[in-house]
Amino acid sequence: MARAKKKIFVLDTSVIIYDHKSIMNFDEHDVVLPITVLEELDDFKKGNDTKNFEAREFIRFLDKTSKDHLIQDWIPLPGDKKGSFRIVMETNGIETSATKIYGDSMDNKILNSCLIITKQEPKRQIVLVTKDVNLRLKAKALGIRAEDYETGKVQIVDNLPTGIQTYTDFDQEIIDSLYKDYAVPLDVIEGKLNIYPNAYYILQGEKSSALAYYNPFEMQLERVNKQTSFNVKPRNAEQAFAFHSIMKKDIKLVALHGVAGTGKTLIALAGALAQKKDYKQIYLARPIVPLSNKDIGYLPGDIKSKIDPYMQPLWDNLKFIQYQYDEHDKEYKQITLMVEQEKLLITPLAYIRGRSLSDVIFIVDEAQNLTPHEIKTIITRAGENTKFIFTGDIKQIDTPYLDEQSNGLSYLVDRVQGQKLFAHIQLIKGERSELANLANELL
Secondary structure, three states: OHHHHOOEEEEOHHHHHHOOOHHHOOOOOEEEEEHHHHHHHHHHOOOOOHHHHHHHHHHHHHHHHOOOOOOOOOEEOOOOOOOEEEEEOOOOOOOOOHHHHHOOOHHHHHHHHHHHHHHHOOOOOEEEEOOOHHHHHHHHHOOOEEEOOOOOOOOOOOOOOOOEEEEOOOOHHHHHHHHHHOEEEHHHHEOOEOOOOOOEEEEEOOOOEEEEEEEOOOOEEEEOOOOOEOOEOOOOHHHHHHHHHHHOOOOOEEEEEEOOOOOHHHHHHHHHHHOOOOOOEEEEEEOOOOOOOOOHHHOOOOHHHHHHHHHHHHHHHHHHHHOOOOOOOHHHHHHHHHHHOOOEEEEEHHHHOOOOEOOEEEEEOOHHHOOHHHHHHHHOOEOOOOEEEEEEOOOOOOOOOOOOOOOHHHHHHHHHOOOOOEEEEEEOOOOOOHHHHHHHHHO
């Protein structure tokens, strides 16, 4: 009787390569795995990407858990108040076949498995769980209930927190003190500001205004000055705060998010270059997200030739900074030398798995295309004196199974905000060009 009340969740491959522990996140309910999913995981198990790691870990889990069982039987999941799981084989014992309607693809075979389990368990609610939006739509067309995998999703209403607060009609005496003494102790500002670690403020008084930052280590409000690095100057308050967070040694983890043209990557790189003497290396990396569903293997040439097109935006930012100077200038030569001596490396993210990174600044561009697990994997590489800077635009996601709530950048800001080692800034104002701003606003 108790079993009849429990739901049966059918897992798609996209859920497993997003989170190999997903099978454990359905409380007391039961989980079904179509045999087609195991076939797809077999294809994913080889490689160095996170999806390959997730596939291998899940296969090992299944092997260990099903050791003394036939996997077509219900097998208890480990832990208290957990359900069971089983594998469903594709058969022809259903009147309506998804493969007959939609075609003989792996996704449609998974839909067939949903129809089979519905026939086998007519008194129970069957739910397909997939991160593939189109598969959910096709399932609903067949009368199958379908849902996204919600674990790890950020519950945001409109946008992530900006990291910046603006106060008008602010206490002019405090603003004057910031200009006179640089800092104001906590007891003076308590009750007048929303205070949390590494918060940034735009304070507008009767006579003047100031940019400020709450230092959680010194427990004081400090004035933020606009800093310049390699001739890259902040053009607005948001960029000034971004520079400050990157240059602040005590802040080990920074997230910059905003639309295209707001200067996220450029500021991150310029700020890192300004600290080249404090770190052994500067890494710039971004996930390789093939466009038009074409794998990197489709591109001609060796591995470097295949990777370079994906890394080109990072090279563009580096060249922009370098071209602020004449080729005979010291700064121009410094950047060339750093690249030649591998003091500054541009690399795909897949190459850092298993490494320990010490004495480096690591800039991760396009972080919205990473999963929460990938973000965690990257940050756990941090050794002594390492700083991570993540940049991205959560409204411009190129990975099919991620969205504004489930991507790694949103997850990072949601989970780590308020920690002493972390600062985040949302850059809103575009500074690339008037034409780029027009496109962002109207197109």
